[in-house]
Amino acid sequence: MSTFERYSATIAEGDLAILYRGHSDLYPIVIKSGEFVNNNKGYVIILHPTPELWTLSLPHRTQILYQADISIITSLLRLKPGSRVLESGTGSGSFSHSLIRTIAPTGHLHTFEYHEGRAAEAKAEFEAHGLAQFATSQCRDVCKDGFGLTNLVDAAFLDLPAPWEAVASAKQALRKDVATRLCSFSPCIEQVARTVEALTQHGFTNIEMYECLLREHDVRNVTIHQVDVMRSLAPRPKVAAVRPGKGQEEDVPAAPGSVITALVRPRNDARGHTSFLTFATLLPQAEEADEQ
The missing domain is CATH 3.40.50.150 (Vaccinia Virus protein VP39)
Known part of the structure; x- marks a missing residue:
């Protein structure tokens, strides 16, 4: 039998299980032979009960601690x-x-x-x-x-x-x-x-x-350009570029390297x-x- 104290790989009649149908849609159920569960989402996940899941799905008799x-x-x-x-x-x-x-x-x-x-x-x-x-x-x-x-x-x-x-x-x-x-x-x-x-x-x-x-944090990926200090002190290589409508060459600095990293910003x-x-x-x- 599966309980809070003891885990079982299989579900037996009389077990308490937590039905997961979404992040905010969980509820406890006692497994009974012959009973059906109606679900219009096309899937359901049966989870072993834990104190964390019980807190999210228990019947409220009072305000609770999270x-x-x-x-x-x-x-x-x-x-x-x-x-x-x-x-x-x-x-x-x-x-x-x-x-x-x-x-x-x-x-x-x-x-x-x-x-x-x-x-x-x-x-x-x-x-x-x-x-x-x-x-x-x-x-x-x-x-x-x-x-x-x-x-x-x-x-x-x-x-x-x-x-x-x-x-x-x-x-x-x-x-x-x-x-x-x-x-x-x-x-x-x-x-x-x-x-x-x-x-x-x-x-x-x-x-x-x-x-x-x-406190919620916003996470997004940003591109950070890397700067080689020694390279920046050296003469920059030049490449030829042609402006539209003009036939003369122009000196354009080479593009520096870059890296993508995660940026985390706390909300106010x-x-x-x-x-x-x-x-x-x-x-x-x-x-x-x-x-x-």
Whole structure:
């Protein structure tokens, strides 16, 4: 069987596949015997599911994270196989799939969602995609009730309307024997200000904020004339040329060599604001670790 965790060269009944009908036309399908897919393009490509393809084709229950933000968050949280990560909220599970791929096979994701229906759907997706062993999904309002974890995870990710209300509980969940990382995803700068204040009050350091924007570049081929400096100092060879209507010769310089190369020019505008990403570090706290 082909799942997110395991690749198979053949498709079997019950497999999840991504149907590709164009750059912006992808959708997931579960292979079932006897069913048909209507397609008026004359072709269809069946792709093995990956977190990137799932992000582009998943059913949206909420706004989701895309690869530009996912890549910088994964990198700056210093995630690797074996990491234990806390995530809130789960939402549509876009980031959850990328997290699991990064920390598998020995890591674990603890993901929280306050909406009961979305939490149940996310849990069902993890099981259907063969990822249940890597994720624990809970329905919980972490801003009011906390995460219920102590000295357990290596990193925390908060995608909440009021992330500052969950900072204290996130600190409790983070390990105290090593330096750990926290990231908060906030669309508004006012949310960032309050979150930074809460992080400072709870002893987090190295607080930084990033905005990941996509900037398009125009690429075109241009002809560049090469100049031989030593040759340019020497007397130029002359060739005979005749102007129309005149019978006299004229001195014309020989054409220099040239090369075709690619020219890349960034566009002036950078579009695509999704959020402000606030990162912070919690340094080892030996005394608290000993008490717990």
